Structures are given as C-alpha cells and as structure tokens.
Amino acid sequence: MFGVKKTQLTPYIYLLPVISILLFVFTLGLVMSIFQSIGVHGDSGFENLTVEYYREVFRSGGFRSGLFFSLRVSLISTGIAVIIGVGLAYLLVMQQREWKILQILLKLPIIVPHLVAAFIIFTLFSQSGILARIGVLLGLMEHPREFPGLIFDRQGVGVILAYVWKGTPFIFLIVYQVLRSIHGEMVEAARNLGAKGKDLFFEIFLPLSIPSVFSTFIILFAFSFGSYEIPFLLGPTSPRALPVLAYVEYIHPDWMNRPYAMAMNMVLAGISVFLVWLYHWVFKKFRRHNWEGRSR
C-alpha cells in the first residue's frame, strides 16, 4: 500500500522544488499586492485598512478611460484575429492540401517576441515607416506625414495591428487541427446526408469548433488585456492601457502612489480570474461540441 502511495506521490515530489519556488513568489507577490492595495504598507501595519484606494481608482477618469481602452483594444484585436484565423483555417482545410510553406509562414509570428512585433509594426505603419514611403514613391501622397497616424493614436490602431499579427497564427494553429479532424469524419457523415457549402460550415464546422474558438478567444483576450509591452511601445499617452497605467503608478517616485498601482493590478487580476472562470464555463457549456476526432 505504501508502495502505491509512493508511486503516486513521486511526480509531485520531483516537482516540489520548482512548485514551491513558484508558489512562494506568486503567493508572496499576490498577498503583498492585496495588502498594499488596502493600505497595508510601510510601517503603518494593519492600522489603516481601507478601500479608499479602490474608490479613488474607480473615480479617476484616467483609470476608467484606460480600462475602456484596454477592453476595446483587446476585444477588437482578438475579434479580428479570430475571424482571420478561423477563416484561414477553414479555407486551408477545405482545400485538402498541406500548404506546408504557408503553414510555416503563419507560425512565424508566434516565435517572434512582442518587442520585435512592436518594432515591425512601427517600422511598417508609422508615418516615417515603410508603407508611408512606398505611398510617396507610388505618388499616392506627397509627404510621408500624410500617411494616417496609426501608431500612438488614441484609437490604438498600432496596438491592435500588433496583437492581430501575433494572435492570428495562435488561433489558426489551434482551430486548424480541430477543423481537420471535423473534416475527416463529421463532414463525410454530413455530406452523406446531403449537406454542402454553407450548410457544412454553419451546421458542422462552426458548432463543433466553438469550444476551441471560444477558448482561444478568451486566452488571447486575457493576454492582450493584461499585456504591457505593446501598448507601452505603440499605444497613446492618453488614454493609457490599464497595465501601462499600473506600471506608471508603480514606478512613481512618490511611495504613496504604490497602493493605487496595486489596486489597479487587483482589478486586472480580478478580470483575469473572471476570464479563467469563463474559459471553464465555455468548456462545460459546450462540452458536446468539443469534437476531438477519433482514430481512423
């Protein structure tokens, strides 16, 4: 009996050093952030417990516009990435060819770091960028500054472009595999019963790939929402994306600004927890749509 228990525990024992370090750092960071956001900091101890920092944060116009900006940019970029990724995956699956080179090209953005992605978008889309110069060369405009200001703009177009460029391949990779397995078996069964064209897409492909599409949507949305580098490098100074706002408050020379930064971080963390719950809910809700294929 002891032997069985030992065998069951073995993997956990092996992982214990890594898990304990990770848990320690994560838990310590989280607990400290929570404490600081409710006024426990410096030498004051637990005497001045307050939710005032949260109230202040929610009352602040900068926070509200930052929150709205982050939500909007994340939603739009993720939505576009999902539409392009799913569309590409569907087209490739229906072609029934491997398209190996195209697949490699589509995977490239995944391995490119976000900082490099921001640099690429800047080089391409800024008013001094490659596209603006090509526009001048082609005689479409007289001066590069006539090129629309897509970088650092209040709508966050540059940020959206970077997220779409990075996120589309991720969606494609996951959905493509799911659609391929659906194509093999379920589509054959549906065609056999008279389905064709858009019926196949709306009756079979789409419902059966919903869990994958939703879950990748949520993962990508959560990442874009909480990510800091790209909005910091390509986003406007006003409104600022929420993670950028929290960072600015965090590095503020005035120590008393720290609780505001932590309150913002807690809001970000709360939204992330909600997204994790949503992810599980989607899987539970659409468990019957979760087609993973069978061995053939």
Added chain:
Amino acid sequence: MSEILFDRISKHYDKEETIKNLTLKIEDGEIISLLGPSGCGKTTTLKILAGLVNPDFGTVYMDGINVNPLPAEKRGAVIVFQDHRLFPHMTVGGNIEFGLRMQKVPKRTRREKVEEMLKFMELEEHGGKFPDQISGGQKQRAAIARSLIINPKVLLLDEPFSNLDQRLKEEMRSFIVEIQKKLKITTILVTHDKEDALMTSKKIGVMFQGELKQYGTPEELYEEPSSIEVAKFFGEVNEFSIDHEDEHRIHTYLGAFNKTRLSMKRGVYYSKLLVRPEAVEIYYEEHSENMISGLVMERIYAGEKTYYSILCGERILKASVVGNCHWNEGQRVFLKIEGKNTMLVK
C-alpha cells in the same frame, strides 16, 4: 430501391491498389454482404457508391444510370458508419432530422417524419437526448434512422455490428433484416464477420486485397469456394494436394476419390482437395473401403462440438463431431470422407 452495378471499378491510395477491377451487380431490393478482412477495400467500395470517394477507373450505375458525375448529396446512397458518427452537438431527434433540413423540407413535415421515425425505430423516449446519453444499440438505431428518413435508394451499412456485444449484435441483425424486408430497400452490408454476413444476406461477396474473389449464395460460398482463401474464411479446412488423376478418379494423400462423386467442372484444372472438419467421419472400426486409420492426438470439448486432431500417416487431420464424443487422446480410430463432402479448388 435501386439496382446497382459496379463496372470494372479500380481505386488507388498512395500507389497501392485498394480496389482491383471490381465488377458486381446487386439486384433491386436485395440485401447483400461484402465480406473480407480489414483493409480489403470493402468500405472504399461503399464510399465510391455513396459518392464520397471517386474511382480511378470504372463506372458505377444505379438503375442503369452512370452516377460517377453525381455528387454525394444527389446519389441517394447513404452510409451508416461503423462508429455511427452521430453529430454530438445535436439531439437524437436533431440528428434524425438533419437530412430533411438539408433537403429544405418544411418544419412541420420534418417534425412529423422525425416522430414517425423515432417510433418506427423504437426510440420515442430518446428523441430529446444527446448521443452521449444513449446506449450503443440506441446509437446504432439512431444512425440507421438518420439514414432512412431521407428515403435513400440504397442503404449502406459499414460494419454495423462491430461495436456491439453479442446479445445486442443478434438483436440488431434481426432488426436490420426486418427493416430491409419491410422497406424492400437495396442494402449492402460490409463486415469482416462471416456470421454477420451469413445471418443477414441472401448473397455474399468475398473480398481479399481489393479483389472480389467470389460472389454467391452462402451455400455456394461454403460448399463450393472458388479458392482456398474463400474456403478458409468460412471455416477451417483440411487441405490436400491432388497427386494425379486418371479417367475415373483423382488421387490424394487421403486416397482416391471417384470423379462422379465430386463437383468437378469440365475444363477446369484443380490443384487442391479440401475437407471441412465436420465432413470427416470417425469410427471405432474399419467397416468399409477407403477408410483411413489415425491416432487421436488432441480432443477439445467445446459444448456444441468436440474437436479432434488426428494423426494420419505424417499428416494431422482436423475433425469435428456434434456433441460430446468419447474418442480419447491416444486412441486408434478409422476415418471416412465422402467424395460429395469434399471441395475442389484451382
């Protein structure tokens, strides 16, 4: 209902010939089986008929019309897949209704037909359930119902009993035979199990490595197999080379057999004589001519039958006797084989 003709059909996959020059005619309203081991091209044959796979060569005719150019949805040949392939996100009723929706049948008619079909298939209580909430047998019925509701010309059943336990298998066999009789729909059943084929079909096509080796009634296949492969597929055989033949008799290791007692066709050169274990008669004493002496090497009692391995000279002969027989291991016995109970193959 439809008459089917596969005319010299060939199909390759990755340079390998999956179907070799298949020619087969199935009469209107008939139920037949395609029998053979896995990978012999049976399922591909069904998919070619259903329009899910195109042949590399040859033509498929339905009621005399070449259906090669027709897409799957216009053929009226529907497959019930081995793994059912019920859509997991639709209820049983939704699955059954699917084909009608694809045909743009009005909602009210669809509902009525689904209700009727649920009743016909004894699935009334399960229409609102999802496929993961019903048993294997019910899934099988739902898959058949989904195919039948669109009034197909041909019903194609791909290994319909392979995922069922013995009791359910027997139940489903008679269920399918009953449905086929009621609807008189041309039905092709694909199976690797000879019992499934024998119990359901009037005619059976035996396939090996993409070739249709023999097509005939169960009796023809069992009693007059065209090759050793076919003979072995329907049960164990004792195989003997024909040493030589004269005007009246053929001579084998077992002795000479009078030609008039054998089912020989003129102009055909036979190389082997086959004897099924049940055709070997076992006696205590030698009471007639041409009996062979043997030594019982092994006796296996298996309820309905008792199986024997008997050493005759240098060869082991397999024999089986109905019921419990008491020749024991090490006992000397005498064997008799009637010429009419033997089979000759090329």
